[in-house]
Amino acid sequence: MGYIIGMVSQKGGAGKSTLARLFARELAKDGFSVKIADLDTQQTTCTDWAADRAEAGHQPEVQVQPFGNLKTALAEARRFDVYILDGRPHSSQQTLEIARAADLVVIPTGQTKDDLRPAVKLAHSIADSGVPENRIAFALVKTTNSAAELAAAQAYLEQTDYLTLEGVIPVSTAYGIAHDNGRAATETTHRTLNDKAERLAQSIINRLAALDQSKEVA
Numbered sequence: 001m002g003y004i005i006g007m008v009s010q011k012g013g014a015g016k017s018t019l020a021r022l023f024a025r026e027l028a029k030d031g032f033s034v035k036i037a038d039l040d041t042q043q044t045t046c047t048d049w050a051a052d053r054a055e056a057g058h059q060p061e062v063q064v065q066p067f068g069n070l071k072t073a074l075a076e077a078r079r080f081d082v083y084i085l086d087g088r089p090h091s092s093q094q095t096l097e098i099a100r101a102a103d104l105v106v107i108p109t110g111q112t113k114d115d116l117r118p119a120v121k122l123a124h125s126i127a128d129s130g131v132p133e134n135r136i137a138f139a140l141v142k143t144t145n146s147a148a149e150l151a152a153a154q155a156y157l158e159q160t161d162y163l164t165l166e167g168v169i170p171v172s173t174a175y176g177i178a179h180d181n182g183r184a185a186t187e188t189t190h191r192t193l194n195d196k197a198e199r200l201a202q203s204i205i206n207r208l209a210a211l212d213q214s215k216e217v218a
């Protein structure tokens, strides 16, 4: 493997650190070497979570390290099967740097226009900076139980040149509780919620595999 995945968003609280932890946990469980570079040194969400996880003894252990500098993080990235960059919100310079370094950029978004518009705008600015469109993907996070609103959001994203990952992480306090206990989104106490999170993680893996194949063909 040897992939770098970037989690970025313009809006704060969109779900970057949720996806980073979910994906790291799923890959570690499957025996891949994976690490999260926590580039949000003000919040250190993933770093603190990994400490809670280690303290609680949850397996598999997930490696997380805070980095004040993207360059330092990238220097070790290729030593891992998958290296996940968890970015800061509202940080256009760092966001573009993460996007350029990543094999796949994931932009979490909610399903309202308030969330979708800035997500699409960010995707455009990443594409404008030279990142190919097929390396940019949206992930729907914190969706509500309105099927009509979700379908409208998916249709809205469908009109763009970017991919929308399959699966959604619906809004649920169970995910927040899991995070509070050092667990990832596939480790809540609710099987159906875990299955939904797993589907989204799987769709990131599928996307990486597709990009890899297109690399080989090229």
Ligand SMILES: Nc1ncnc2c1ncn2[C@@H]1O[C@H](COP(=O)(O)OP(=O)(O)OP(=O)(O)O)[C@@H](O)[C@H]1O
Residues within 6 Å of the ligand: 009, 011, 012, 013, 014, 015, 016, 017, 018, 019, 040, 043, 045, 087, 088, 089, 141, 142, 143, 169, 170, 171, 172, 173, 175, 176, 179
């Ligand atoms: N599906 C969900 N349902 C309920 N709460 C959620 C869900 N997903 C994430 N959260 C919670 O929402 C908050 C923000 O999520 P997260 O930390 O993943 O976003 P972020 O994009 O990394 O935020 P920031 O921009 O501040 O770094 C966290 O408290 C998290 O536990």
Ligand SMILES: [Mg+2]
Residues within 6 Å of the ligand: 016, 017, 018, 040, 043, 045, 086, 087
């Ligand atoms: Mg975060």
